[in-house]
Amino acid sequence: MKRAGRRPGAPATRDAIVAVARRAFATHGYEATTLRAIAREAGVDPALLIHYFGSKDRLFAIATGLPSGLPLLLQAVAGLPDADFAEALVRAYLGVVDSDRSRNSILALVRSAVSHEQAAATLREFVTAQLLPVIAGRSDHPDARLRACLVAAQLVGIAMLRHVVRAEPLASAGPDEIAALTAPGIKRHLR
Template identity: 50%
Template sequence: MTTSADDSESAPRPRRGRRPSGEDTRATVVAAARSEFASRGYETATMRSIARAAGVDARLVHHYFDSKEDLFVAAMELPIHPNDLIEKVLDGPRDRIGERLVRFFLGVWDSPEGRPVILALVRSAVSHDDAAQMLQQFVTGAILGRIASAVDTPDPQMRAALVASQMTGLVFVRHVLKIEPVASASLDELVPLLAPTVQRYLTAP
Protein backbone atom coordinates (compact mmCIF):
# COMPACT_ATOMS: atom_id res chain seq x y z
CA MET A 1 0.00 0.00 0.00
CA THR A 2 2.92 2.34 0.69
CA THR A 3 4.28 1.81 -2.83
CA SER A 4 0.89 2.56 -4.38
CA ALA A 5 0.60 5.82 -2.43
CA ASP A 6 4.11 6.86 -3.49
CA ASP A 7 3.28 6.09 -7.12
CA SER A 8 0.16 8.18 -6.85
CA GLU A 9 2.10 11.09 -5.38
CA SER A 10 4.67 11.02 -8.20
CA ALA A 11 2.11 10.85 -11.02
CA PRO A 12 2.15 13.97 -13.26
CA ARG A 13 -1.38 15.10 -12.53
CA PRO A 14 -2.96 18.13 -10.83
CA ARG A 15 -2.68 17.79 -7.07
CA ARG A 16 -5.88 18.22 -5.12
CA GLY A 17 -6.43 18.63 -1.41
CA ARG A 18 -3.97 20.67 0.58
CA ARG A 19 -2.78 23.69 -1.40
CA PRO A 20 0.97 23.90 -2.10
CA SER A 21 2.49 27.23 -1.27
CA GLY A 22 5.66 29.25 -1.69
CA GLU A 23 7.58 31.00 -4.40
CA ASP A 24 8.71 27.70 -5.98
CA THR A 25 5.13 26.74 -6.80
CA ARG A 26 4.34 30.20 -8.14
CA ALA A 27 7.48 30.11 -10.26
CA THR A 28 6.41 26.73 -11.66
CA VAL A 29 3.04 28.18 -12.65
CA VAL A 30 4.68 31.22 -14.27
CA ALA A 31 7.11 29.04 -16.23
CA ALA A 32 4.28 26.82 -17.44
CA ALA A 33 2.28 29.89 -18.43
CA ARG A 34 5.20 31.28 -20.42
CA SER A 35 5.44 28.00 -22.33
CA GLU A 36 1.68 27.74 -22.89
CA PHE A 37 1.38 31.31 -24.15
CA ALA A 38 4.28 30.76 -26.52
CA SER A 39 2.96 27.47 -27.93
CA ARG A 40 -0.80 28.11 -27.93
CA GLY A 41 -1.03 31.87 -28.25
CA TYR A 42 -2.67 34.25 -25.82
CA GLU A 43 -6.26 33.57 -26.85
CA THR A 44 -6.04 29.76 -26.83
CA ALA A 45 -4.07 29.29 -23.63
CA THR A 46 -6.34 29.00 -20.59
CA MET A 47 -5.86 28.99 -16.86
CA ARG A 48 -6.84 25.31 -16.90
CA SER A 49 -4.33 24.36 -19.62
CA ILE A 50 -1.62 26.25 -17.73
CA ALA A 51 -2.53 24.38 -14.54
CA ARG A 52 -2.20 21.07 -16.39
CA ALA A 53 1.18 22.08 -17.77
CA ALA A 54 2.33 23.06 -14.29
CA GLY A 55 0.98 19.86 -12.74
CA VAL A 56 -1.24 21.68 -10.26
CA ASP A 57 -4.92 22.15 -9.61
CA ALA A 58 -6.53 25.01 -11.55
CA ARG A 59 -7.69 26.50 -8.24
CA LEU A 60 -4.07 26.96 -7.26
CA VAL A 61 -3.41 29.04 -10.40
CA HIS A 62 -6.36 31.25 -9.44
CA HIS A 63 -4.94 31.48 -5.93
CA TYR A 64 -1.85 33.23 -7.31
CA PHE A 65 -3.43 35.07 -10.26
CA ASP A 66 -6.92 36.52 -10.54
CA SER A 67 -7.04 36.39 -14.35
CA LYS A 68 -5.22 35.23 -17.44
CA GLU A 69 -4.09 38.81 -17.99
CA ASP A 70 -2.46 38.86 -14.55
CA LEU A 71 -0.65 35.64 -15.36
CA PHE A 72 0.48 36.92 -18.77
CA VAL A 73 1.87 40.08 -17.19
CA ALA A 74 3.87 37.96 -14.72
CA ALA A 75 5.01 35.44 -17.34
CA MET A 76 6.19 38.10 -19.78
CA GLU A 77 7.47 40.38 -17.00
CA LEU A 78 5.52 43.29 -18.47
CA PRO A 79 6.13 46.68 -16.85
CA ILE A 80 2.42 47.53 -16.60
CA HIS A 81 -0.93 45.78 -16.34
CA PRO A 82 -3.36 46.23 -19.28
CA ASN A 83 -6.15 47.31 -16.92
CA ASP A 84 -4.05 50.22 -15.66
CA LEU A 85 -3.14 51.27 -19.20
CA ILE A 86 -6.73 51.09 -20.45
CA GLU A 87 -8.05 53.01 -17.45
CA LYS A 88 -5.59 55.84 -17.99
CA VAL A 89 -6.21 56.01 -21.75
CA LEU A 90 -10.00 56.11 -21.40
CA ASP A 91 -10.01 58.56 -18.49
CA GLY A 92 -10.52 61.95 -20.12
CA PRO A 93 -12.05 63.73 -23.12
CA ARG A 94 -12.84 61.48 -26.08
CA ASP A 95 -11.18 63.86 -28.53
CA ARG A 96 -7.80 63.40 -26.79
CA ILE A 97 -7.80 59.64 -26.44
CA GLY A 98 -5.20 59.30 -29.20
CA GLU A 99 -2.86 61.65 -27.39
CA ARG A 100 -3.21 59.79 -24.09
CA LEU A 101 -2.67 56.42 -25.74
CA VAL A 102 0.48 57.48 -27.59
CA ARG A 103 1.92 59.28 -24.58
CA PHE A 104 1.26 56.38 -22.25
CA PHE A 105 2.63 53.72 -24.62
CA LEU A 106 5.75 55.74 -25.30
CA GLY A 107 6.22 56.46 -21.62
CA VAL A 108 6.19 52.74 -20.82
CA TRP A 109 8.41 51.79 -23.75
CA ASP A 110 11.00 54.46 -22.99
CA SER A 111 11.22 53.72 -19.27
CA PRO A 112 14.25 51.80 -17.95
CA GLU A 113 11.92 49.03 -16.80
CA GLY A 114 9.87 48.84 -19.98
CA ARG A 115 12.40 49.12 -22.78
CA PRO A 116 14.26 45.79 -22.34
CA VAL A 117 10.98 43.87 -21.97
CA ILE A 118 9.37 45.46 -25.04
CA LEU A 119 12.52 44.98 -27.10
CA ALA A 120 12.70 41.31 -26.15
CA LEU A 121 9.06 40.76 -27.10
CA VAL A 122 9.35 42.58 -30.42
CA ARG A 123 12.58 40.81 -31.42
CA SER A 124 11.10 37.46 -30.49
CA ALA A 125 7.97 38.21 -32.52
CA VAL A 126 10.06 39.09 -35.58
CA SER A 127 11.94 35.79 -35.52
CA HIS A 128 9.29 33.36 -34.22
CA ASP A 129 5.77 32.93 -35.59
CA ASP A 130 4.41 31.65 -32.27
CA ALA A 131 5.76 34.68 -30.44
CA ALA A 132 4.32 36.99 -33.09
CA GLN A 133 0.88 35.40 -32.74
CA MET A 134 1.03 35.63 -28.95
CA LEU A 135 2.02 39.31 -28.99
CA GLN A 136 -0.54 40.16 -31.67
CA GLN A 137 -3.39 38.51 -29.78
CA PHE A 138 -2.45 40.17 -26.53
CA VAL A 139 -1.92 43.68 -27.92
CA THR A 140 -4.97 43.76 -30.19
CA GLY A 141 -7.25 41.68 -27.97
CA ALA A 142 -6.43 42.45 -24.36
CA ILE A 143 -5.41 46.09 -24.84
CA LEU A 144 -6.25 47.92 -28.06
CA GLY A 145 -9.37 45.90 -28.82
CA ARG A 146 -10.84 46.80 -25.45
CA ILE A 147 -9.98 50.46 -25.96
CA ALA A 148 -11.55 50.50 -29.43
CA SER A 149 -14.68 48.77 -28.14
CA ALA A 150 -15.00 51.23 -25.28
CA VAL A 151 -14.88 54.14 -27.72
CA ASP A 152 -18.04 52.61 -29.24
CA THR A 153 -17.43 53.19 -32.95
CA PRO A 154 -17.98 50.75 -35.84
CA ASP A 155 -15.36 48.08 -36.69
CA PRO A 156 -13.44 48.06 -33.39
CA GLN A 157 -11.27 45.15 -34.52
CA MET A 158 -10.10 47.02 -37.62
CA ARG A 159 -9.46 50.14 -35.58
CA ALA A 160 -7.48 48.19 -33.00
CA ALA A 161 -5.39 46.59 -35.75
CA LEU A 162 -4.64 49.96 -37.33
CA VAL A 163 -3.55 51.43 -34.00
CA ALA A 164 -1.40 48.34 -33.43
CA SER A 165 0.27 48.85 -36.81
CA GLN A 166 1.11 52.42 -35.84
CA MET A 167 2.41 51.67 -32.37
CA THR A 168 4.36 48.49 -33.12
CA GLY A 169 5.82 50.14 -36.20
CA LEU A 170 6.95 53.01 -34.02
CA VAL A 171 8.66 50.81 -31.44
CA PHE A 172 10.41 48.89 -34.21
CA VAL A 173 11.68 52.04 -35.92
CA ARG A 174 12.58 53.77 -32.67
CA HIS A 175 14.19 50.97 -30.67
CA VAL A 176 15.14 48.17 -33.09
CA LEU A 177 16.15 49.87 -36.34
CA LYS A 178 16.94 53.13 -34.50
CA ILE A 179 16.12 55.30 -37.48
CA GLU A 180 16.82 58.98 -36.90
CA PRO A 181 15.43 61.42 -36.05
CA VAL A 182 12.67 59.20 -34.60
CA ALA A 183 15.13 57.19 -32.47
CA SER A 184 16.33 60.20 -30.52
CA ALA A 185 13.15 62.32 -30.60
CA SER A 186 11.63 63.21 -27.25
CA LEU A 187 8.21 62.18 -26.04
CA ASP A 188 6.94 65.72 -26.45
CA GLU A 189 8.14 65.77 -30.06
CA LEU A 190 6.58 62.46 -31.05
CA VAL A 191 3.20 62.66 -29.34
CA PRO A 192 1.82 65.63 -31.37
CA LEU A 193 2.92 63.94 -34.60
CA LEU A 194 1.40 60.54 -33.89
CA ALA A 195 -1.65 61.35 -31.77
CA PRO A 196 -3.85 62.72 -34.59
CA THR A 197 -3.39 59.54 -36.63
CA VAL A 198 -4.22 57.29 -33.69
CA GLN A 199 -7.17 59.52 -32.81
CA ARG A 200 -8.50 59.20 -36.36
CA TYR A 201 -8.13 55.41 -36.28
CA LEU A 202 -10.15 55.21 -33.07
CA THR A 203 -12.89 57.79 -33.52
CA ALA A 204 -13.26 58.89 -37.14
CA PRO A 205 -16.47 57.79 -38.90
Protein backbone atom coordinates in the same frame (compact mmCIF):
# COMPACT_ATOMS: atom_id res chain seq x y z
CA MET B 1 17.20 23.27 -9.40
CA LYS B 2 16.03 25.02 -6.21
CA ARG B 3 17.04 28.55 -5.30
CA ALA B 4 17.98 29.63 -1.78
CA GLY B 5 15.67 32.19 -0.17
CA ARG B 6 13.82 33.27 2.93
CA ARG B 7 10.77 31.23 2.01
CA PRO B 8 12.14 27.96 0.65
CA GLY B 9 10.01 26.57 -2.16
CA ALA B 10 8.11 29.80 -2.81
CA PRO B 11 10.13 30.95 -5.86
CA ALA B 12 9.94 27.50 -7.39
CA THR B 13 6.16 27.51 -6.99
CA ARG B 14 5.94 30.92 -8.63
CA ASP B 15 8.14 29.74 -11.51
CA ALA B 16 6.06 26.59 -11.85
CA ILE B 17 2.88 28.67 -12.12
CA VAL B 18 4.46 30.90 -14.76
CA ALA B 19 5.50 27.82 -16.75
CA VAL B 20 1.98 26.38 -16.57
CA ALA B 21 0.52 29.76 -17.58
CA ARG B 22 2.88 30.12 -20.52
CA ARG B 23 1.82 26.72 -21.84
CA ALA B 24 -1.88 27.40 -21.23
CA PHE B 25 -1.86 30.81 -22.97
CA ALA B 26 0.10 29.38 -25.91
CA THR B 27 -2.29 26.41 -26.25
CA HIS B 28 -5.71 27.94 -25.59
CA GLY B 29 -5.13 31.68 -26.15
CA TYR B 30 -5.71 34.52 -23.74
CA GLU B 31 -9.52 34.53 -23.63
CA ALA B 32 -10.04 30.80 -23.09
CA THR B 33 -7.42 30.53 -20.35
CA THR B 34 -8.67 31.11 -16.79
CA LEU B 35 -6.71 31.73 -13.59
CA ARG B 36 -8.74 28.89 -12.07
CA ALA B 37 -7.56 26.43 -14.74
CA ILE B 38 -3.93 27.52 -14.35
CA ALA B 39 -4.16 27.15 -10.56
CA ARG B 40 -5.70 23.69 -10.90
CA GLU B 41 -3.01 22.51 -13.32
CA ALA B 42 -0.27 23.99 -11.11
CA GLY B 43 -1.84 22.35 -8.03
CA VAL B 44 -2.18 25.60 -6.08
CA ASP B 45 -5.02 27.73 -4.72
CA PRO B 46 -6.32 30.41 -7.18
CA ALA B 47 -5.84 32.98 -4.39
CA LEU B 48 -2.10 32.37 -4.61
CA LEU B 49 -2.13 33.47 -8.27
CA ILE B 50 -3.82 36.74 -7.30
CA HIS B 51 -1.30 37.13 -4.47
CA TYR B 52 1.65 36.59 -6.83
CA PHE B 53 0.47 38.26 -10.03
CA GLY B 54 -2.51 40.49 -9.23
CA SER B 55 -4.54 39.69 -12.34
CA LYS B 56 -4.78 37.48 -15.41
CA ASP B 57 -3.33 40.13 -17.71
CA ARG B 58 -0.32 40.69 -15.42
CA LEU B 59 0.28 36.94 -15.36
CA PHE B 60 -0.06 36.87 -19.16
CA ALA B 61 2.54 39.62 -19.44
CA ILE B 62 4.95 37.84 -17.10
CA ALA B 63 4.43 34.42 -18.71
CA THR B 64 4.89 35.72 -22.23
CA GLY B 65 7.69 38.22 -21.71
CA LEU B 66 5.57 41.27 -22.54
CA PRO B 67 6.71 44.43 -20.78
CA SER B 68 4.68 44.28 -17.56
CA GLY B 69 3.56 47.88 -17.99
CA LEU B 70 1.54 47.11 -21.14
CA PRO B 71 -1.57 45.63 -19.47
CA LEU B 72 -1.52 48.44 -16.87
CA LEU B 73 -1.29 50.92 -19.74
CA LEU B 74 -4.50 49.55 -21.22
CA GLN B 75 -6.24 49.81 -17.85
CA ALA B 76 -4.99 53.39 -17.44
CA VAL B 77 -6.52 54.61 -20.71
CA ALA B 78 -9.66 52.45 -20.58
CA GLY B 79 -11.72 54.89 -18.52
CA LEU B 80 -10.74 58.12 -20.27
CA PRO B 81 -13.20 60.21 -22.28
CA ASP B 82 -12.92 59.81 -26.07
CA ALA B 83 -11.43 63.30 -26.49
CA ASP B 84 -8.40 62.42 -24.35
CA PHE B 85 -7.95 58.81 -25.42
CA ALA B 86 -5.61 59.08 -28.44
CA GLU B 87 -3.04 61.36 -26.83
CA ALA B 88 -3.16 59.48 -23.51
CA LEU B 89 -2.65 56.19 -25.35
CA VAL B 90 0.50 57.47 -27.09
CA ARG B 91 1.86 59.03 -23.89
CA ALA B 92 1.19 55.93 -21.80
CA TYR B 93 2.68 53.71 -24.51
CA LEU B 94 5.86 55.81 -24.70
CA GLY B 95 6.05 55.72 -20.90
CA VAL B 96 6.22 51.93 -21.14
CA VAL B 97 8.47 51.44 -24.18
CA ASP B 98 10.89 54.24 -23.23
CA SER B 99 11.76 52.71 -19.85
CA ASP B 100 15.00 50.74 -19.89
CA ARG B 101 13.48 47.49 -18.67
CA SER B 102 10.65 47.63 -21.19
CA ARG B 103 13.00 48.47 -24.02
CA ASN B 104 14.92 45.28 -23.29
CA SER B 105 11.70 43.26 -23.04
CA ILE B 106 10.54 44.64 -26.37
CA LEU B 107 13.86 43.88 -28.06
CA ALA B 108 13.70 40.33 -26.69
CA LEU B 109 10.07 39.96 -27.73
CA VAL B 110 10.63 41.22 -31.27
CA ARG B 111 13.73 39.04 -31.61
CA SER B 112 11.73 35.99 -30.53
CA ALA B 113 8.67 36.88 -32.62
CA VAL B 114 10.75 37.04 -35.78
CA SER B 115 12.42 33.68 -35.09
CA HIS B 116 9.86 31.57 -33.23
CA GLU B 117 6.25 30.99 -34.16
CA GLN B 118 5.26 30.63 -30.50
CA ALA B 119 6.56 34.09 -29.60
CA ALA B 120 4.79 35.53 -32.64
CA ALA B 121 1.60 33.81 -31.45
CA THR B 122 2.03 35.39 -28.02
CA LEU B 123 2.36 38.85 -29.47
CA ARG B 124 -0.59 38.17 -31.78
CA GLU B 125 -2.63 37.09 -28.77
CA PHE B 126 -1.80 40.28 -26.86
CA VAL B 127 -2.55 42.47 -29.87
CA THR B 128 -5.81 40.79 -30.91
CA ALA B 129 -7.26 39.91 -27.50
CA GLN B 130 -6.15 42.91 -25.45
CA LEU B 131 -4.87 45.85 -27.48
CA LEU B 132 -7.23 45.90 -30.50
CA PRO B 133 -10.49 45.70 -28.48
CA VAL B 134 -9.45 48.72 -26.38
CA ILE B 135 -8.83 50.78 -29.53
CA ALA B 136 -11.63 49.37 -31.72
CA GLY B 137 -14.12 49.96 -28.88
CA ARG B 138 -13.53 53.69 -29.38
CA SER B 139 -14.41 53.55 -33.06
CA ASP B 140 -17.84 53.61 -34.76
CA HIS B 141 -16.42 52.84 -38.21
CA PRO B 142 -17.64 49.59 -39.80
CA ASP B 143 -13.96 48.64 -40.28
CA ALA B 144 -13.09 49.58 -36.68
CA ARG B 145 -10.88 46.56 -36.15
CA LEU B 146 -8.74 47.16 -39.23
CA ARG B 147 -8.42 50.79 -38.17
CA ALA B 148 -7.39 49.63 -34.70
CA CYS B 149 -4.68 47.50 -36.36
CA LEU B 150 -3.36 50.59 -38.13
CA VAL B 151 -3.28 52.50 -34.84
CA ALA B 152 -1.42 49.58 -33.24
CA ALA B 153 0.94 49.53 -36.26
CA GLN B 154 1.71 53.22 -35.70
CA LEU B 155 2.61 52.48 -32.07
CA VAL B 156 4.66 49.37 -32.88
CA GLY B 157 6.49 51.25 -35.64
CA ILE B 158 7.36 54.10 -33.28
CA ALA B 159 8.97 51.62 -30.86
CA MET B 160 10.87 49.98 -33.73
CA LEU B 161 12.22 53.25 -35.20
CA ARG B 162 12.87 54.81 -31.79
CA HIS B 163 14.49 51.88 -30.00
CA VAL B 164 15.62 49.30 -32.57
CA VAL B 165 16.58 51.38 -35.62
CA ARG B 166 17.11 54.52 -33.50
CA ALA B 167 16.34 56.86 -36.38
CA GLU B 168 16.73 60.55 -35.60
CA PRO B 169 15.00 62.81 -34.79
CA LEU B 170 12.47 60.25 -33.52
CA ALA B 171 14.97 58.51 -31.23
CA SER B 172 15.63 61.74 -29.30
CA ALA B 173 12.23 63.45 -29.59
CA GLY B 174 10.29 64.11 -26.39
CA PRO B 175 7.14 62.09 -25.62
CA ASP B 176 5.04 65.30 -25.68
CA GLU B 177 6.14 66.15 -29.19
CA ILE B 178 5.52 62.61 -30.45
CA ALA B 179 2.12 62.41 -28.76
CA ALA B 180 1.04 65.79 -30.19
CA LEU B 181 1.99 64.78 -33.75
CA THR B 182 0.61 61.24 -33.55
CA ALA B 183 -2.71 61.73 -31.76
CA PRO B 184 -4.59 63.51 -34.61
CA GLY B 185 -3.88 60.63 -37.02
CA ILE B 186 -5.14 58.15 -34.42
CA LYS B 187 -8.26 60.21 -33.72
CA ARG B 188 -9.26 59.93 -37.37
CA HIS B 189 -9.80 56.20 -36.84
CA LEU B 190 -11.87 56.66 -33.69
CA ARG B 191 -15.40 58.03 -33.31
